[in-house]
Amino acid sequence: MSSGTHHPAPILPVEQRVAALEALLTERGLVPEGFIEQITRRYESEIGPMNGAKVVARAWADPEYKMRLLADGTAAIAELGFGGPEGDHMVVVENTTAVHNVIVCTLCSCYPWPVLGLPPAWYKDPPYRARMVREPRALLAEMGCPLPEEVEIRVWDSSAEVRYLVLPQRPPATEGMTETQLAALVTRDAMIGVARL
């Protein structure tokens, strides 16, 4: 069958399709000079999990900040200077000894950009998106994060309305650490909820 699909097979390699889009959108005045370079640079070097790590470290170090963070994630994250696209409605969910949180986007790839940067490849892949909802305990174990049966797993499906960030548990024996030292302990995967610290 050569027909039967609503989408004609792409004739051009994807690089050429993107070049065509760039030419078209530039002609329509939607791509200011230097815009592509600026966005790329920002997401490759300025926006990433190191931002979220600072938020987590502050919450560990400052109980009042943590309360604000859990009450209004967007506002508390903005206190540290982080915000913007895909960070408009941030909800921070706290891991405890009894509860483990993990984030997913079942429909596409929604993710809290201002604090985690762009999502890793596996986050966007169908197996993760489907299985984290269907069998989170098994998938977490496969990803190197086995959880005791008594720990409740809460899976948060990101959407256009809400982006989630996991607040990991503070590791033991870190009482004397500075915020900077604490931030260095925080990993991207722990803030997604596929790892524990």
Added chain:
Amino acid sequence: MTTPLCLSGLDLPRRNGELAFDAPWQSTVFALAAAVIEHAFGGDREPFRQQLITAIAAEPGRPYWESWTAALEALVPTLPE
């Protein structure tokens, strides 16, 4: 499969860091969508997001940035004048 990043001036390592883009066309098409969202839709991400959901659902096994490209192609005819 982590690639060390050069992050001069940042005191925090990018844990589990990996490059967001594997090829220049990927960062270009990412930025083009950002441009359309910002300059054609006044910051409203939802029209693009709906196209992305549709594109991913149409071919779940297709590489992510190719679905992103297909979504942007589908969005172009609907751009507000």
